Amino acid sequence: MTDPSPAVLDVRDISISFGGLKAVQGFSLRIPPRALYGLIGPNGAGKTTCFNLLTGVYRPDSGTVALDGQRLNGRKPHQIAAAGLSRTFQNIRLFGDLSVFDNVRLGCHLRGSHSISGTVLRTSYHVGQERAIAERTFALLELFGLAGRSFEQARNLPYGDQRRLEIARALATEPKVLLLDEPAAGMNPQEKVELRALIRDVRDRFGLAILLIEHDMGVVMNLCEHITVLNFGETIATGSPEAVQNDPKVVEAYLGTE
Amino acid sequence: MKTLINQARALSPAAWSVIPRALWPVAAGLAVAVLMHAVVGPNVPGFTAKMMLVAGINIILAVSLTVVNGFTGQFSMGHAGFMAVGGYVAASITYYGSIKFFGSADFAGGALSWTGSGPHGGGPLGKGDLLFMGSCLVGGLAAAGAGYIVGLPSLRLRGDYLAIVTLGFGEIVRVLLQGTPDQVQPWRAAEAAETPWYSLMLKLGGPKGFNLLPTYTTLFWVYLFVTITLIVCYRLKNSSTGRAFLSIREDEIASQAMGVDVTRYKVRAFVIASFFAGTAGGLYAMDIGAISASDLGFLKSFECIIMVVLGGMGSISGATLAAIILTALPEILRELPPVWPAGLALLAVMAVVQGAHRRWHPRSLVVVAAVTLVAELGRRYCASQGINLAEYRMILYALLLIVMMISRPQGLLGVREVWEIFGRRARRPGAVASPPGASSGVSP
Ligand SMILES: Nc1ncnc2c1ncn2[C@@H]1O[C@H](COP(=O)(O)OP(=O)(O)OP(=O)(O)O)[C@@H](O)[C@H]1O
Ligand SMILES: [Mg+2]
Numbered sequence: 152m153t154d155p156s157p158a159v160l161d162v163r164d165i166s167i168s169f170g171g172l173k174a175v176q177g178f179s180l181r182i183p184p185r186a187l188y189g190l191i192g193p194n195g196a197g198k199t200t201c202f203n204l205l206t207g208v209y210r211p212d213s214g215t216v217a218l219d220g221q222r223l224n225g226r227k228p229h230q231i232a233a234a235g236l237s238r239t240f241q242n243i244r245l246f247g248d249l250s251v252f253d254n255v256r257l258g259c260h261l262r263g264s265h266s267i268s269g270t271v272l273r274t275s276y277h278v279g280q281e282r283a284i285a286e287r288t289f290a291l292l293e294l295f296g297l298a299g300r301s302f303e304q305a306r307n308l309p310y311g312d313q314r315r316l317e318i319a320r321a322l323a324t325e326p327k328v329l330l331l332d333e334p335a336a337g338m339n340p341q342e343k344v345e346l347r348a349l350i351r352d353v354r355d356r357f358g359l360a361i362l363l364i365e366h367d368m369g370v371v372m373n374l375c376e377h378i379t380v381l382n383f384g385e386t387i388a389t390g391s392p393e394a395v396q397n398d399p400k401v402v403e404a405y406l407g408t409e
Numbered sequence: 410m411k412t413l414i415n416q417a418r419a420l421s422p423a424a425w426s427v428i429p430r431a432l433w434p435v436a437a438g439l440a441v442a443v444l445m446h447a448v449v450g451p452n453v454p455g456f457t458a459k460m461m462l463v464a465g466i467n468i469i470l471a472v473s474l475t476v477v478n479g480f481t482g483q484f485s486m487g488h489a490g491f492m493a494v495g496g497y498v499a500a501s502i503t504y505y506g507s508i509k510f511f512g513s514a515d516f517a518g519g520a521l522s523w524t525g526s527g528p529h530g531g532g533p534l535g536k537g538d539l540l541f542m543g544s545c546l547v548g549g550l551a552a553a554g555a556g557y558i559v560g561l562p563s564l565r566l567r568g569d570y571l572a573i574v575t576l577g578f579g580e581i582v583r584v585l586l587q588g589t590p591d592q593v594q595p596w597r598a599a600e601a602a603e604t605p606w607y608s609l610m611l612k613l614g615g616p617k618g619f620n621l622l623p624t625y626t627t628l629f630w631v632y633l634f635v636t637i638t639l640i641v642c643y644r645l646k647n648s649s650t651g652r653a654f655l656s657i658r659e660d661e662i663a664s665q666a667m668g669v670d671v672t673r674y675k676v677r678a679f680v681i682a683s684f685f686a687g688t689a690g691g692l693y694a695m696d697i698g699a700i701s702a703s704d705l706g707f708l709k710s711f712e713c714i715i716m717v718v719l720g721g722m723g724s725i726s727g728a729t730l731a732a733i734i735l736t737a738l739p740e741i742l743r744e745l746p747p748v749w750p751a752g753l754a755l756l757a758v759m760a761v762v763q764g765a766h767r768r769w770h771p772r773s774l775v776v777v778a779a780v781t782l783v784a785e786l787g788r789r790y791c792a793s794q795g796i797n798l799a800e801y802r803m804i805l806y807a808l809l810l811i812v813m814m815i816s817r818p819q820g821l822l823g824v825r826e827v828w829e830i831f832g833r834r835a836r837r838p839g840a841v842a843s844p845p846g847a848s849s850g851v852s853p
Contacts, residue, residue, distance in 0.1 A: 237666070246655065283419075
């Protein structure tokens, strides 16, 4: 299995069952650097579970995950984030009581060094770091059009802004691969169009690979270079958007669940 | 891409410029402490001064518990246990240290810790003060160590385990302390001087308590520690570390996904809180001149929890206010003046504020009105029956807690500080020099 193009994220044959339910079976995916990949499937297909397996929320029963050549199996979620895998959540998980600004500042936490003594004594390094974090945060918020809302509580943002704030927070951790779980859910058509441009822009600007789960076919087909389709935990198709769209198994999976 | 650490170095101010920033808490602490000791203390009735001292110790306890229960959202129920650990260690070092070093357990401090009658002849500090301060700090470290040992295993588990384990810890500490051998009395100082340290230090008086300690704690020492505690906790809150604490409370899964080592930060918060509880224990012991494990059981922990819950889960100024109010409450309850004027005033203020912000919370108004009515009726009934409400204060606390949990689970102030009630200032922190759009921070 030698491959000339190195994959930044290399998932091989991961599976997990919950009791008798085989939520994900033999899922494999190789994402090259700077790629935009999609993961689709009917409700309950196991897409979110895949993300949870990659990010260490669940441990796979079998299979391996490697990021940039480092094996991620058995690592804790925060170690996986440190390795360079970040994500957003389908059911938005912002820090609701904290400000928009603090949500993104928390994302910057990972790349800093934080000693209690430095914090308490406000050492030169600590002050510089807080400044650097504030600068990065403002730049990110500006990019996402959220700078004007910096000091509002995250829970008070409109839905679309909350989704974008989650992406900004994930980017603050400086990932190599970004996992987006239904970023367009709950957005209006205008916002969806903007989101498409934003996701592309993020990929180009930060030079990272993106894997996104999405139900909105307009977004997926337009954005993704490569799509994997899950149904009942199994990968039923994988390939370019056109190929996947015309795959009879995919058509059946989607029609079958209607 | 420029790493955050490199960018931080580039933005760091010159090392000397931060020296004042590092030192001003100590200066502020000293100033407040001197003010309390020299100006406030002598000019209020002795009883009031005593209450202020107790309030100060309670502030340290409440604010430190806020770091765990408020910031990280973990529920510790054993704060008094850490206070006991710190208090006994400090008491033991001060008492036996005095005997070993100075030949007797008598007071050997300067004017700043003089609590006897009449003026103190000597200078502001004496050799005893050093021993006392050192022992409070060692007491804090011992409590922090206990916090580490208790926290490390239990904080890995789900939230509720911490409540159970800390509850158990508090009781274990109490039982262990009550099983210690009799203390070596001051008049047997000569004999104590012969006994080796390790066996001496553990003679903590058992069920009779550890008594006849030299009393060093004055308004000066208490408010020195109060100021430092407040500043340390406030700086923690407004830093990366503090945001990590708060993020755990807000959403542990998201916090982990963003790279926060949740267990490590929970343990950090727990150790910091235990440290301050330990120093509070030392101040407490050397105030009364005695420390008894039976006074530092669950009820004391419960009092600390009420202060945190009342003040706001995560508000340092809220916890401070709550500590002051709850310290004064038993005295106020002893002869309760009519409460309806205060209730009406509060209602009026709330109505004006809510009106000005066009954010109406009718429920909050109804709750305040109802509580005022019930309290006033209760007060009249108790007054007519000659009941002293102070004796029932634990019941009142429990009622208060229930009302709070139902009507305002985040506490009076929530995570905000008093000065942030009307919204946080939209201020760009860290004095960012370049316009953010032009900064080089994010784009590669
Ligand atoms: N922790 C768990 N315990 C038991 N079952 C689970 C757990 N997590 C997920 N499942 C089950 O695994 C299956 C896949 O769920 P998953 O959330 O991955 O679906 P999905 O593809 O993301 O669906 P949707 O499009 O609705 O978000 C579902 O049947 C779900 O009930
Ligand atoms: Mg899902």
